[in-house]
Amino acid sequence: MTATYTQVAEHAGWLDLTDWGLIRTIGADRRRFLQGQTTNDLRPLVEGTGVYTAFCTPTGQLLSDGYVLEAEGGYLLVLPAETWGDISARLSEAIILDDVTLMPLQEGLGLLSLQGGAVDEVLEELGLTPPPEAPLAHHTQIWQAAELRLIRNDRTGFGGVDVCVPYEVMEEFQTALIATECLRIDDALAEVLRYEAGVPQVGVDTTERTLAAELGEPFVRTHISYTKGCYVGQEVLMRIHARGHTNRTWVPMRIEGERLPQRGAALHAPDRPDAGWLTGAVHSPALEGAILAWGFVRNEYAPAGSVLQVHSEPSAQAVVLAAAPRPAKQLLHI
Numbered sequence: 268m269t270a271t272y273t274q275v276a277e278h279a280g281w282l283d284l285t286d287w288g289l290i291r292t293i294g295a296d297r298r299r300f301l302q303g304q305t306t307n308d309l310r311p312l313v314e315g316t317g318v319y320t321a322f323c324t325p326t327g328q329l330l331s332d333g334y335v336l337e338a339e340g341g342y343l344l345v346l347p348a349e350t351w352g353d354i355s356a357r358l359s360e361a362i363i364l365d366d367v368t369l370m371p372l373q374e375g376l377g378l379l380s381l382q383g384g385a386v387d388e389v390l391e392e393l394g395l396t397p398p399p400e401a402p403l404a405h406h407t408q409i410w411q412a413a414e415l416r417l418i419r420n421d422r423t424g425f426g427g428v429d430v431c432v433p434y435e436v437m438e439e440f441q442t443a444l445i446a447t448e449c450l451r452i453d454d455a456l457a458e459v460l461r462y463e464a465g466v467p468q469v470g471v472d473t474t475e476r477t478l479a480a481e482l483g484e485p486f487v488r489t490h491i492s493y494t495k496g497c498y499v500g501q502e503v504l505m506r507i508h509a510r511g512h513t514n515r516t517w518v519p520m521r522i523e524g525e526r527l528p529q530r531g532a533a534l535h536a537p538d539r540p541d542a543g544w545l546t547g548a549v550h551s552p553a554l555e556g557a558i559l560a561w562g563f564v565r566n567e568y569a570p571a572g573s574v575l576q577v578h579s580e581p582s583a584q585a586v587v588l589a590a591a592p593r594p595a596k597q598l599l600h601i
Contacts, residue, residue: 268445268450269450269451269452269453269456270449270450270451270452270453270456271456272456272459272460272552274383274448274450275382275383275384275423275425275452275456275460276383276384276425277383277384277385278383278384278385278389278448278449279381279382279383279384279385279386279388279389279447279449280381280382280383280449280450280451280452280456281379281380281381281382281441281444281449281450281451281452282379282380282382282422282451282452282457283379283451284348284377284378284379284380284429285373285377285378285379285437286348287345287346287347287348287351287373287378288344288345288346288347288348288350288351288352288354288355288371288373289343289344289345289346289371289372289373289376289378289431290343290344290346290351290355290358290369290370290371290372291338291341291342291343291344291369291370291372292341292342292343292344292367292368292369292370293340293341293342293367293368293370294341294365294366294367294368295366296365296366296367297341297342297366297367298310298342299365300361300362300365300367301335301342301344302495302496302498303361303497303498303499304322304357304358304361304498304499305320305321305322305335305498306320306321306322306323306479306490306491306492306498306500306501306504307319307320307321307335307490307491307492307495308492308494308495309335309342310495312335312336312337312342313337314337314338314339315337315338315399315404315405315406316336316337316401316403316404316405317334317335317336317337317402317403317404317405317418318334318335318403319332319333319334319402319403319489319490320332320333320334320335320490321333321479321490321491322350322354322357322499323479323499323500323503323504324499324500325499325500325502325503326500326503327478327479327480327500327502327503327504327507328475328476328477328478328479328500329469329473329477329478329479329482330350330353330354330357330469331346331347331349331350331351331353331354331469332347332467332469332490333345333346333347333350333354334403334420336403336405336418338405338416343372343416345378345429347468347469349468349469349470350469350470355369355371375433375434376431376432376433376434377431377432377433377434377437378429378430378431378432379429379430379432379440379441379444380420380422380427380428380429380430381427381428381429381430381444381449382421382422382423382425382426382427382452382460383423383425383426383427383449384425384426386426386427386428387426387428389444389447389449390417390428392447393410393443393444393447394410395408395410395415395417396408396417397417397419397428398417398418398419398428399419400419401419402419402420402421402489403418403419403420404418404419405417405418405419410436410440411436411439411440412436413432413433413435413436414433415430415431415432415433415440416430416431417429417430418430418431421464421595422460422461422464422466422595423460423461423463423464423466423593423595424460424463424464424465424591424593424594424595425460425593458547458549459549459550459551459552462519462547462548462549462551462559462561462591463549463551463552463553463559463591463592463593464591464593464594464595465485465519465561465590465591465594465595466595467482467486467517467546467561471530471546471547472517472546472547472561473546477563478503478504478507478513479491479500479504480504480507480508480513481513481515481516481517481563482516482517483516483517483518485594486517491504493505493508512566513566514565514566515543515563515564515565515566515569516563516564516566516569517546517561517562517563518561518562518563518564518569518587518588519559519560519561519587519588519590519591519592520545520559520560520561520562520575520585520586520587520588521554521557521558521559521560521585521586521588522548522557522558522559522560522577522580522583522584522585522586523557523558523583523584523586524558524577524580524582524583524584525558526580526583527548527549527550527558528545528548528558528560528577528579528580528583529545529579530545530546530547530548531544531545531546532544532545532577532578532579532580533577533578533579534562534564534568534575534576534577534578534585535575535576535578536568536573536575536576539565541565542564542565542568542575543562543563543564543565543568543575544562544563545560545561545562545577545585546561546562546563547560547561548560548561551592553592553593554592559592560585562585564587568587569587570587571587571588571589572586572587573586573587574586574587575587
């Protein structure tokens with residue numbers, strides 16, 4: 268049995284992210300080292316806090332999103348399933364004379380993400396204290412003789428908490444969640460929730476050519492620092508920042524029609540056949556069942572109210588929206 272949209276909105280559901288990467292980073296040079304690899308600034312971090320970040324190529328293309336927590340005299344790096352292997356290898360290769368050690372933790376720990384309107388109540392029912400409200404605020408707590416880490420992380424716009432769970436109690440913890448009527452969120456519902464919240468997924472909504480800054484102002488605001496100093500990709504991202512914009516932006520659109528357009532479908536404007544393309548579309552309860560799509564459009568068509576034609580659906584028009592129907596407090600993908 269899996270969660271429904273209404274159950275998540277009014278109660279809670281959980282995402283199985285046990286294939287995500289968890290990497291502990293320790294050593295005297297850990298901050299200087301990671302500062303040179305990630306797009307966001309780690310200097311303000313103190314115990315119990317975290318920051319969203321990204322990893323880029325030297326020319327500014329996005330390789331991965333993720334987040335970094337300050338925890339027990341080191342950093343905990345949390346990376347999506349699709350990218351953690353490559354990012355881990357890249358970080359390992361970058362360590363030369365640095366006093367840095369990378370410790371993969373996913374063999375012993377798995378990540379679940381509780382999402383929904385009553386997540387805190389579910390945690391309290393299990394005898395757990397929810398973390399503070401600030402994004403990525405976190406703490407550890409003992410549950411069934413095992414140490415869990417609870418991390419404030421809204422992935423859906425309904426609110427949420429990521430939980431690092433030792434595999435020795437993983438099955439027991441999932442059973443306890445189900446007993447509170449907090450059910451697993453399947454892949455189809457997860458995609459609806461992340462699109463409604465405006466959360467891009469690397470490798471699905473991006474390609475190897477996507478610049479990090481093209482994902483729009485909410486992503487830039489939460490993931491990129493322009494004041495921290497040198498890091499991989501900084502020169503290009505600073506040049507874009509100084510210029511004031513990219514050539515295209517990832518935007519939400521409402522599509523008139525009943526059939527979901529294909530991922531990659533071209534978008535046309537009356538004066539330009541290559542106005543953009545779609546990266547995905549879902550039937551959106553937040554739009555009363557209408558089709559919500561996201562895609563990259565040239566900046567002249569990015570303002571809200573712009574109307575484009577979906578090439579694969581001659582009768583379907585895409586109207587650019589001002590924002591995601593239900594913005595998450597962060598933009599780290601499901």
